[in-house]
Amino acid sequence: MNTTVVNKQPILSRVEKKRLAQSDTRPRKTLSFYRYVRLDNPDNFRDRLLSVWSDLDCLGRIYVASEGINAQMNVPVENWESFNVWIQSQPELAGVPYKFAVSEGEAPSFYKLTVKVRDKIVADGLDDRSFDVTNTGEYLTATEMNEYIDDPDAVVVDMRNNYESEVGRFDNAVTPDVVTFRDELKHTPELLKIHKNKKVALYCTGGIRCEKASAWLKHNGFKDVRHLKGGIIDYAHQVESQGLPNKFRGKNFVFDERLGERISDEVIAKCHLCRKVKSDTHYHCKNQICHTLFIGCDKCLEKKKGYCSFKCTQVDKLPENLKKPYAKYYNKYLRKRKQFVKTRLA
Ligand SMILES: [Zn+2]
Ligand SMILES: [Zn+2]
Numbered sequence: 001m002n003t004t005v006v007n008k009q010p011i012l013s014r015v016e017k018k019r020l021a022q023s024d025t026r027p028r029k030t031l032s033f034y035r036y037v038r039l040d041n042p043d044n045f046r047d048r049l050l051s052v053w054s055d056l057d058c059l060g061r062i063y064v065a066s067e068g069i070n071a072q073m074n075v076p077v078e079n080w081e082s083f084n085v086w087i088q089s090q091p092e093l094a095g096v097p098y099k100f101a102v103s104e105g106e107a108p109s110f111y112k113l114t115v116k117v118r119d120k121i122v123a124d125g126l127d128d129r130s131f132d133v134t135n136t137g138e139y140l141t142a143t144e145m146n147e148y149i150d151d152p153d154a155v156v157v158d159m160r161n162n163y164e165s166e167v168g169r170f171d172n173a174v175t176p177d178v179v180t181f182r183d184e185l186k187h188t189p190e191l192l193k194i195h196k197n198k199k200v201a202l203y204c205t206g207g208i209r210c211e212k213a214s215a216w217l218k219h220n221g222f223k224d225v226r227h228l229k230g231g232i233i234d235y236a237h238q239v240e241s242q243g244l245p246n247k248f249r250g251k252n253f254v255f256d257e258r259l260g261e262r263i264s265d266e267v268i269a270k271c272h273l274c275r276k277v278k279s280d281t282h283y284h285c286k287n288q289i290c291h292t293l294f295i296g297c298d299k300c301l302e303k304k305k306g307y308c309s310f311k312c313t314q315v316d317k318l319p320e321n322l323k324k325p326y327a328k329y330y331n332k333y334l335r336k337r338k339q340f341v342k343t344r345l346a
Helices: 014-023 042-055 077-089 142-150 181-191 208-219 231-242 298-303 310-315 320-334
Strands: 028-036 059-065 068-076 113-117 138-140 154-158 168-170 199-203 225-228 248-252 282-284 293-295
Touching: 028 077, 042 059, 042 113, 068 077, 138 142, 142 154, 142 199, 142 225, 142 231, 154 168, 181 208, 199 208, 199 231, 208 225, 225 231, 231 248, 310 320
Parallel strands: 059 113, 138 225, 154 199, 199 225
Antiparallel strands: 028 068, 059 068, 168 248, 282 293
């Protein structure tokens, strides 16, 4: 009997994958890229990516849709050349701008390779037929962004979520208090109403969210909307290579195991547990049922042993047969009360 093997990776649990990835100590390049490009068969495209990239031992989280691709991943340095040659040989991907991590973490940025087919490459909640998605804003370089930040006739808007801007943001930026990009788009036109006649500069992590957001704001009557090309990641590289003043304070939150890369030495956030000590290090609560994202200081982390609260330390002590019903109860009633953060974009 003939069977088609689509996913060549053996089925492993998250813990096993993590262990396997940790045992592979080869240096890796972490990068992200996106492209809005028409894909007639996203499923085929996904299978192609999965097959070639698992042969090259790439790890990461990639979203594919009929509107394009959004990739966050790492590649073993020794396979970089082959990876890049393959990318350039693909009509859908050739010439796509890479955004390399500002800093690699101590551990790998990803522990597994997942390529998912979705309706959209970024979950924005918009009906793309209701406005002209191709009417995006013009790009801003790092130098231009710096000028906008100092310009009283301009307003700089952070298109990321509150837990991202909490640890890092541009001087004078408007930082909407939202936990999803969907909500961000819903509220921004109203929030920016008072700035309607100003020049608007948008920014996000790597630029992808601003492609849609700039077209959306223009559709909502904002005339002069621009966005930072390549996002904070590329801004940091331009500041470094061109010796520009750095107007980004703190950390750039990233959607991988590193959870952030330092852009300036300043720590602008506080520990969520004691609310006193300055810290901008994110952790996921060790209680897998909770898994809440929180900022912790060294002292609190030691005291709470990696849990977000005293309750979670207790819940994790429950016998396995009681954990399952508790998880059900937690997800149904308690999770909504906490600010649930899904640290991924699609
Ligand atoms: Zn603390
Ligand atoms: Zn917790």
